[in-house]
């Protein structure tokens with residue numbers, strides 16, 4: 001480790017130094033040589049290293065998960081729930097350490113990281129409780145000498161791949177229901193944010209999770225991904241990440257007909273009608289657009305504003321965006337962290353250049369920050385062309401592009417003109433319109449008069465090319481359960 005690593009680590013200032021692990025977690029053992037470097041996007045400083053594992057180690061992890069399965073699925077739901085609850089309690093006990101680690105490797109402001117740890121832990125507790133309510137059915141049979149019952153059973157070994165934008169919550173949202181249902185898991189976290197994942201494993205072990213129930217493999221995405229999607233010992237594959245990678249992995253799953261859940265990219269429309277509470281709409285747009293520096297799959301990506309309030313909304317949004325404080329997330333005042341890497345920064349620059357080239361006007365921002373990290377200024381553009389890159393692709397950065405519309409029909413047509421279908425938002429005070437628009441939006445989730453739609457009790461997921469399946473809520477457990485019909489002849 002060089003000096004850079006020492007200084008990044010000392011800035012994180014963990015109260016419990018053993019939460020920082022530079023090895024993988026397979027079959028309850030810490031393993032692998034740390035060779036792959038991990039950097040802080042705010043400073044570009046080196047945090048540490050992780051193992052660069054591949055097919056062999058991924059297969060060993062699958063073997064461990066397979067071996068742990070019979071005992072784990074035979075445990076009563078209450079016993080599994082107890083471990084999940086303890087795990088959540090440990091996450092909350094070490095919330096500050098977990099959040100600081102996350103901010104260092106991901107860049108988000110510490111307050112957001114603290115929020116994510118609580119949100120992430122909530123999935124463990126929620127699904128532990130839900131697992132106690134995995135009810136079957138009895139079905140009236142077509143003849144009096146037969147009985148029909150429906151059992152719900154864990155699918156088996158689960159393969160999971162998670163992204164860097166919510167390094168902890170995207171893991172617990174999969175691992176929580178999987179483990180609660182009685183499955184065992186092999187997880188590959190993003191190589192950009194591995195330390196959040198590895199710290200979770202420390203606490204899982206402490207909570208009493210038996211060896212092999214959760215295995216974490218870091219390294220080369222392609223070969224590890226091949227094992228998780230193609231190995232016949234894995235029954236279910238769950239992925240959160242970009243749409244192109246998700247499609248490729250889903251195709252890889254076809255050979256062994258795995259159950260598949262995908263949570264892919266969005267391109268969220270945000271509609272503001274003339275009859276909206278404009279202050280609330282601006283506040284909703286700020287939270288939806290700029291949370292995590294615009295790097296969430298449910299971030300408002302296209303903001304459609306009706307004629308009558310367009311100028312007022314544009315002015316207020318630009319004022320609020322310009323006031324956001326950007327900087328190192330570990331500094332308490334920061335509201336905007338860096339983008340995850342240089343590639344993300346270049347995409348944002350390309351989207352802004354394209355919009356300006358097609359007649360958009362810059363109200364605030366529009367450039368990189370003058371600092372070491374991968375920062376881009378919170379940006380608002382008005383008069384963006386309806387077919388600009390900014391509206392067609394997910395920008396994944398702090399850029400709000402405003403498009404004007406005239407009628408409700410126009411707004412719905414523009415909003416639905418996308419192959420993505422994850423989240424959509426609308427602001428109106430007209431009750432009938434709120435119903436028409438909620439029902440008319442071809443999306444998995446609608447925020448009506450709110451920019452915040454994520455909680456463990458509500459189903460999260462998309463339609464069209466944004467995904468398959470739901471995470472969170474009572475529906476989230478179904479993804480990890482098989483339905484079995486049992487016929488009895490009397």
Ligand code: ADP
Nearest residue numbers: 161162163189190191221222225240241242245
């Ligand atoms: P992003 O572009 O936002 O980083 P990705 O879809 O590339 O999103 O990454 C999400 C997760 O998918 C990460 O854990 C990443 O390592 C993983 N990943 C990327 N490419 C592959 C691949 N070919 N096979 C398996 N996993 C992959």
